[in-house]
Amino acid sequence: MQPLSPAPVQSSEEQPETGLPPRPVLCPPQWSQPSLPNGHSKNGNGGATWSIMNWVMTGGKSYCGTMGNAGSYVDLLGLMKESARSTMGDHDAGDYHGGAGADDGYGSGDVDEDDGPERVDGKAWRPLSRKVKIPDDILNPYRLLVFGRITVLVLFLMWRISHVNTDAVWLWAASVDCEIWFVLTWVLEQLPNLWPINRVAYIGVLKERFEENLKGRSELPGIDVFISTVDPEQEPLLVTANTVLSVLAADYPSEKLACYLSDDSATLVTLETMAETAHFAKLWVPFCRKHSIEPRSPERYFGLTRDPYKDQVRPDFIRDWRFLKREYDKFKVRLNALPDLIRRRSNVLNAREEVEAMRQFHLADDDLQIQLLRKKLSRATWMSNATHWAGAWLHPSQDHTKWDHAGIVQVLSLPQGCHPQCESHERRNGMSIDFKEVDPQVPMLVYVSCEKRRGYDNNKKAGAMNALLRASAVMSNGPFVLYLDCDQYVYNSQALREAMCFMIDHRGENVAFIQFPLRTEGVNICDRYSNRNRVFFNVNMRGLDGLQGPVYAGTNCMFRRIALYGFDPPKFNILYQHHTVKVSRPDDQKPLLVHSNLPGKSKWLKRFGNSHLFLDSIEDAENQAKPLPYQPEGKSGHKPVVQCEALTQEMVREAIGVVSCGYEEKTKLGRGVGWVYGSLTEHIVTGYKMHNRGWSSIYCIPKRDAFRCTVPINLTITLHKALWWATGILDQLRSS
Numbered sequence: 216m217q218p219l220s221p222a223p224v225q226s227s228e229e230q231p232e233t234g235l236p237p238r239p240v241l242c243p244p245q246w247s248q249p250s251l252p253n254g255h256s257k258n259g260n261g262g263a264t265w266s267i268m269n270w271v272m273t274g275g276k277s278y279c280g281t282m283g284n285a286g287s288y289v290d291l292l293g294l295m296k297e298s299a300r301s302t303m304g305d306h307d308a309g310d311y312h313g314g315a316g317a318d319d320g321y322g323s324g325d326v327d328e329d330d331g332p333e334r335v336d337g338k339a340w341r342p343l344s345r346k347v348k349i350p351d352d353i354l355n356p357y358r359l360l361v362f363g364r365i366t367v368l369v370l371f372l373m374w375r376i377s378h379v380n381t382d383a384v385w386l387w388a389a390s391v392d393c394e395i396w397f398v399l400t401w402v403l404e405q406l407p408n409l410w411p412i413n414r415v416a417y418i419g420v421l422k423e424r425f426e427e428n429l430k431g432r433s434e435l436p437g438i439d440v441f442i443s444t445v446d447p448e449q450e451p452l453l454v455t456a457n458t459v460l461s462v463l464a465a466d467y468p469s470e471k472l473a474c475y476l477s478d479d480s481a482t483l484v485t486l487e488t489m490a491e492t493a494h495f496a497k498l499w500v501p502f503c504r505k506h507s508i509e510p511r512s513p514e515r516y517f518g519l520t521r522d523p524y525k526d527q528v529r530p531d532f533i534r535d536w537r538f539l540k541r542e543y544d545k546f547k548v549r550l551n552a553l554p555d556l557i558r559r560r561s562n563v564l565n566a567r568e569e570v571e572a573m574r575q576f577h578l579a580d581d582d583l584q585i586q587l588l589r590k591k592l593s594r595a596t597w598m599s600n601a602t603h604w605a606g607a608w609l610h611p612s613q614d615h616t617k618w619d620h621a622g623i624v625q626v627l628s629l630p631q632g633c634h635p636q637c638e639s640h641e642r643r644n645g646m647s648i649d650f651k652e653v654d655p656q657v658p659m660l661v662y663v664s665c666e667k668r669r670g671y672d673n674n675k676k677a678g679a680m681n682a683l684l685r686a687s688a689v690m691s692n693g694p695f696v697l698y699l700d701c702d703q704y705v706y707n708s709q710a711l712r713e714a715m716c717f718m719i720d721h722r723g724e725n726v727a728f729i730q731f732p733l734r735t736e737g738v739n740i741c742d743r744y745s746n747r748n749r750v751f752f753n754v755n756m757r758g759l760d761g762l763q764g765p766v767y768a769g770t771n772c773m774f775r776r777i778a779l780y781g782f783d784p785p786k787f788n789i790l791y792q793h794h795t796v797k798v799s800r801p802d803d804q805k806p807l808l809v810h811s812n813l814p815g816k817s818k819w820l821k822r823f824g825n826s827h828l829f830l831d832s833i834e835d836a837e838n839q840a841k842p843l844p845y846q847p848e849g850k851s852g853h854k855p856v857v858q859c860e861a862l863t864q865e866m867v868r869e870a871i872g873v874v875s876c877g878y879e880e881k882t883k884l885g886r887g888v889g890w891v892y893g894s895l896t897e898h899i900v901t902g903y904k905m906h907n908r909g910w911s912s913i914y915c916i917p918k919r920d921a922f923r924c925t926v927p928i929n930l931t932i933t934l935h936k937a938l939w940w941a942t943g944i945l946d947q948l949r950s951s
């Protein structure tokens with residue numbers, strides 16, 4: 216496997232694929248590989264696992280510091296479908312029998328996004344998004360139907376209450392209670408549906424405002440993408456790797472994108488899979504950019520049933536496609552071999568340690584021999600650089616189990632600078648691919664496993680996400696955070712831009728999060744167990760969007776970082792001069808205030824803990840997320856999230872410090888800041904808290920599904936999930 220070609224290349228050609236103007240380019244330096252001890256190849260499996268930044272830094276103890284009610288909505292669903300343009304054409308042929316299906320695929324509006332709205336005064340300002348009202352003549356019959364049903368239900372209840380069954384009063388009372396409850400829940404669910412809306416984003420205008428005439432530079436704000444995984448057995452690593460690849464290849468400037476994988480299992484195989492993924496991404500990402508590939512998950516792309524050459528005009532496409540397909544197959548073989556490779560490597564190194572121990576034993580005097588006998592050799596799991604793995608070992612040992620291990624942060628890929636860079640060829644095994652016209656940089660990829668110790672609650676996914684929130688703040692501090700479950704891949708490479716249109720639009724500063732619908736693959740056309748949740752994602756959420764905004768559905772959601780930090784929206788914040796609304800609130804709900812009277816950063820210590828890098832990052836996260844007119848320096852744009860030279864050892868060390876399990880103890884994380892703890896459906900509560908503070912949210916349904924996932928269709932799992940949701944929602948009802 217050859218490393219990147221080191222020769223600097225000057226590209227003077229126009230770049231038709233990216234639409235970016237010509238620019239001078241530099242090539243990244245060649246990465247050096249740490250070596251294994253004698254007799255062991257660096258990558259027995261042929262991958263370049265450690266060719267990137269081998270900064271394994273482990274924090275030891277010292278750091279311790281609804282499903283919808285289908286029947287009731289079918290009518291509205293049908294009507295809304297008519298109002299929105301069907302985008303069946305955007306779907307792959309394979310979708311008919313296994314994909315998300317045409318029903319899920321229609322977009323938000325019936326306007327052409329890329330043409331954008333008319334310019335105001337001939338130039339200057341054009342909005343990035345707009346609401347599209349669903350015509351009243353479509354909604355009115357539905358509204359009439361709802362009010363008709365409510366009237367009938369109320370009349371029915373009045374009749375029930377006035378006709379007491381004296382023979383079985385208790386039975387009568389119980390059934391009337393149930394009926395009232397049913398009517399109440401039905402009405403509560405119906406009312407928000409009466410004013411649904413659609414939205415449209417103008418990606419073309421976004422490009423025009425933030426990227427054109429900037430000599431290849433982009434002024435878009437940074438995004439940190441969080442992906443979580445918890446069990447390499449239940450959540451196949453190939454699926455996670457595909458999700459990561461689809462994120463890295465998303466159409467967003469590579470220096471503005473950072474991807475963090477949270478691994479709650481702390482297994483070495485997950486880390487090595489990610490290292491392989493980062494390596495394969497060096498081919499996959501530029502290939503996607505060069506040929507405008509969709510979708511950008513290789514498993515899904517190479518599995519398409521349609522002709523891959525369709526609509527491809529470049530003469531070198533066939534060659535590149537075959538090359539990438541072969542490389543992807545090899546990548547899969549390497550992933551499959553990883554568990555065995557790690558086991559064999561560990562056996563060899565453990566045996567060597569034992570031999571060394573025996574040698575010392577024979578050389579030692581009696582006292583030392585007794586001491587050595589007492590010291591039981593543990594069977595460690597070894598990394599490819601011949602050091603002990605800090606996470607869970609194959610043979611669990613003290614400090615090395617899933618529930619008891621140090622915090623780990625490892626940077627696996629880093630972009631070089633804020634200007635896209637080109638190199639002529641990527642060579643592997645004698646084959647080469649021409650990347651002269653595209654930016655081959657891969658966004659930052661970081662592996663994180665937060666510290667776990669006995670006596671500390673890790674708070675499952677919410678805990679892992681809050682740890683990522685802190686670690687990413689000190690490393691890249693993207694002002695926006697996209698969360699994806701490990702099985703949700705990016706199906707539409709423009710999705711991040713689409714969300715950004717809403718976030719940085721002129722009224723976007725009060726938007727806390729953009730929720731995308733959860734679309735599923737692998738469900739048969741009948742959708743027997745309602746895995747697609749069509750009513751919830753096509754009707755209820757659109758209805759909520761017409762009010763304060765949709766709920767946070769747990770995944771496929773892009774947040775404004777400072778909204779996650781528990782700050783108030785600008786409309787409650789006197790910082791913004793033209794929003795002078797001042798609201799009186801109880802003490803504990805007072806705005807966190809970006810500019811309070813307290814000196815320095817001490818005002819935030821109790822909420823965010825004592826990491827100075829973290830505290831220093833907060834104001835920056837706020838400024839970087841502002842729509843450009845609010846930039847203090849005028850039109851300075853948004854800075855890159857992180858670059859090779861900007862990421863220091865100190866930052867990585869600090870990231871390990873903030874993912875330690877003791878860090879949260881004296882903070883408000885999990886209680887008003889970040890993902891909320893203590894609820895089965897923590898996502899719903901997390902979203903509610905933001906709405907409660909006055910933030911709004913937006914429901915974004917791009918024409919082509921933004922993200923997709925594969926869901927189980929087996930009845931047991933479906934019932935288990937339904938029970939989980941129901942318990943969680945009941946739990947919320949009981950809580951304050």
Ligand SMILES: O=c1ccn([C@@H]2O[C@H](COP(=O)(O)OP(=O)(O)O[C@H]3O[C@H](CO)[C@@H](O)[C@H](O)[C@H]3O)[C@@H](O)[C@H]2O)c(=O)[nH]1
Pocket residue numbers: 443444445446450477479674675676679699700701702768769770895896897898936939
């Ligand atoms: O201790 C844990 C448990 C889960 N996860 C991750 O959380 C995600 C969701 O967990 P899963 O068990 O797959 O739950 P689902 O029911 O499939 O997910 C839905 O429901 C969850 C809450 O019930 C939400 O958190 C999810 O975002 C939402 O997609 C997955 O990526 C897991 O890897 C962790 O990181 N740590």
Ligand SMILES: [Mn+2]
Pocket residue numbers: 700702
């Ligand atoms: Mn899941």
